[in-house]
Structure formats: structure tokens, C-alpha cells
Amino acid sequence: MKDIKKLRKLSKSFREHIGPHRIEISKNNDWQGISGNQPIFFFDFFAIGKSLRYSIVSYISELCEINISSADIVWVDGQDQFLRDGLLSFWFWNQNDLIPFAFIGKEAHKGPFHPIDGVLFLNTNTGKDLSTMEILLLSTKREHKLTRVANKLDELIIIKTSPDREQSEQIKQEGNALFGQGNFDAAAKKFYEAMLVDPTNPNPYNNMGMITQVANIMPKRGEFFVQLSYLVDSAYTNGMRGYSGYPASQGNFKKSIKLMKKCIDIEPSAQNYGILTRFYFDSGKYKNAQYNGKKALQLDPDHPEVLDIMAKLPI
Numbered sequence: 001m002k003d004i005k006k007l008r009k010l011s012k013s014f015r016e017h018i019g020p021h022r023i024e025i026s027k028n029n030d031w032q033g034i035s036g037n038q039p040i041f042f043f044d045f046f047a048i049g050k051s052l053r054y055s056i057v058s059y060i061s062e063l064c065e066i067n068i069s070s071a072d073i074v075w076v077d078g079q080d081q082f083l084r085d086g087l088l089s090f091w092f093w094n095q096n097d098l099i100p101f102a103f104i105g106k107e108a109h110k111g112p113f114h115p116i117d118g119v120l121f122l123n124t125n126t127g128k129d130l131s132t133m134e135i136l137l138l139s140t141k142r143e144h145k146l147t148r149v150a151n152k153l154d155e156l157i158i159i160k161t162s163p164d165r166e167q168s169e170q171i172k173q174e175g176n177a178l179f180g181q182g183n184f185d186a187a188a189k190k191f192y193e194a195m196l197v198d199p200t201n202p203n204p205y206n207n208m209g210m211i212t213q214v215a216n217i218m219p220k221r222g223e224f225f226v227q228l229s230y231l232v233d234s235a236y237t238n239g240m241r242g243y244s245g246y247p248a249s250q251g252n253f254k255k256s257i258k259l260m261k262k263c264i265d266i267e268p269s270a271q272n273y274g275i276l277t278r279f280y281f282d283s284g285k286y287k288n289a290q291y292n293g294k295k296a297l298q299l300d301p302d303h304p305e306v307l308d309i310m311a312k313l314p315i
Helices: 004-012 050-063 079-085 165-180 184-197 202-215 219-231 237-249 253-266 270-282 286-299 304-312
Strands: 019-024 037-042 098-104 118-123 135-139 146-150 157-159
Touching: 004 098, 019 184, 050 219, 118 146, 165 184, 165 202, 184 202, 202 219, 202 237, 219 237, 237 253, 237 270, 253 270, 270 286, 270 304, 286 304
Parallel strands: none
Antiparallel strands: 019 037, 019 157, 037 098, 098 118, 118 135, 135 146
């Protein structure tokens, strides 16, 4: 098994492609019944939260009829034998150093937890970098087997859109209006459309996350999209703030604090200092809460939440 840091670095290399695009399926290789011009959605697997990664693995395993709780798991010594025999188990992702990087087919442009025809993996055992590592497909259509579809990433015929931020924002605003009317399905369609017009625009990703929070529909889907909002734009503090509450709600204050510190580096606002103060207070780090609370009050002396926290701090 490869060093996890190396896997994370390779996974991060897909970040420049994040979001929905189109792909023209090559007729030279067996794509397990997937053909023609198909939607494809790129993501950075190791950048998203651990619990979310598990949820995505579980969902794809379910689509492929792999029983992840079964004790009847076939262990294979060596990638060559694994690929030759086409054996599958829930554990093959990490044990065989495979990095999932894209959903493909059906409703792939909508990201995870939607119907798809397959998942693309980078086989890190076949080279030193993206120019030499082969691409594998796990199909949900036929025999659910793993097949080699390209010798390297460059062989995939990705049809990228020239980003049109103005049009993307216009479509997003239409989605916002529908969101305000409580028409969440119609709003979601507009946000997906805005992503396709400009996959680098962080706003529609963030707004998709807001829909799932307000409507309480598939919270993991919302968590995924909120994270993508600041992965496509590293300076997008709205997404960082929006996501910071997820780890804290699971008791992982360390991750939430780290994210808000990064957010403050970009935007040292009373709002951001206030959120960081809350995380420190809830995690029992009162000195840190006091320090950041004072920072927040210097910028906004009437910040209600910070004033409340400061009043509760032990002397």
C-alpha cells in the first residue's frame, strides 16, 4: 500500500478539473456498455471528509451490489492477479492503491449519491505520475467488474467548457429566486446548469449545499458540494465557513478550527473570528476563545454571539 501522503498528492492533481464536464467515450476499449457523449464529474477524493469518503464508497458499493458488511471477502496478493481475475471487494480501493477521481454517465453531472454508470480510478501501481498511470472503470451497468479503459489520463477525451462566469452567475441568480420560493428541485437544476457553464464558479456549489441543509435532503450531498466550493476557489471564504460546522458537529473541533484559521488568513472579519471563538469555547479551550473573542469585538463591539460567549467564559 502506498504512502497516504502520496495518494493525497495524486488525488489533489485532479483539483484543476473539479466539477461537471462531458466525455467522449473511446471505441477502442471496453467501457462496459457506456458509449457516446457522457457527463463526467471530477473530484479530489482525499480532500473531502473521511466520513463522506466512507459514504461515497458505501453508495458505489451498493450500486455495484457489493456487500460491504460481508465477511466473505476475497483477498488477492498483488495487483496483477487482482486485475486479471476481475475480483472485487469493499477493500480494493485502498488495499490496491486505487484513487477514485470521477463519476461517469447517467446523472454524473449532479455529483455523488445520484444514479451513475461508473466510477473512474487512477491505478497508482502502474507508473510514477499521471502521464504513466492507467485509468480503470468500475461499472455499475453490467458485471460490475473493473476494466482498464485508458493507459493514461491524457487518453480520455474530456470536453471542457470555456468558463463563462457572467452567464453562470445569471443562472445561479435564477436558482436563488426559485430557492427563495421553496422550489428546491427547480433551484437545484439551475445550480447544476450554472456549474456546467462555469465549473470554476464556487457559488452554485455552495448554494447546492444550502439546499440540502434547508430542505434536510441528503446532508452528505450538501457536505460534498460545500467542500467543493472552496476547492474550486481556494479564496472562497463562504464555503469554508459553511463547511466548518460539519466537523465540529461530529466532535472534530480540530479540523473546524484549522479551517476557520485559514478563513481568517484570507478574511479577518468579526464574523470569522466569532465562529472561531465558538469552536474554541465548545471544545473547552477558553483562553483561545477569549483571545479570538477580543479580536472579534475589536471589529464589531456589538457582536451578540461573541458577547454571549465572553460572558460565559470562566474567570
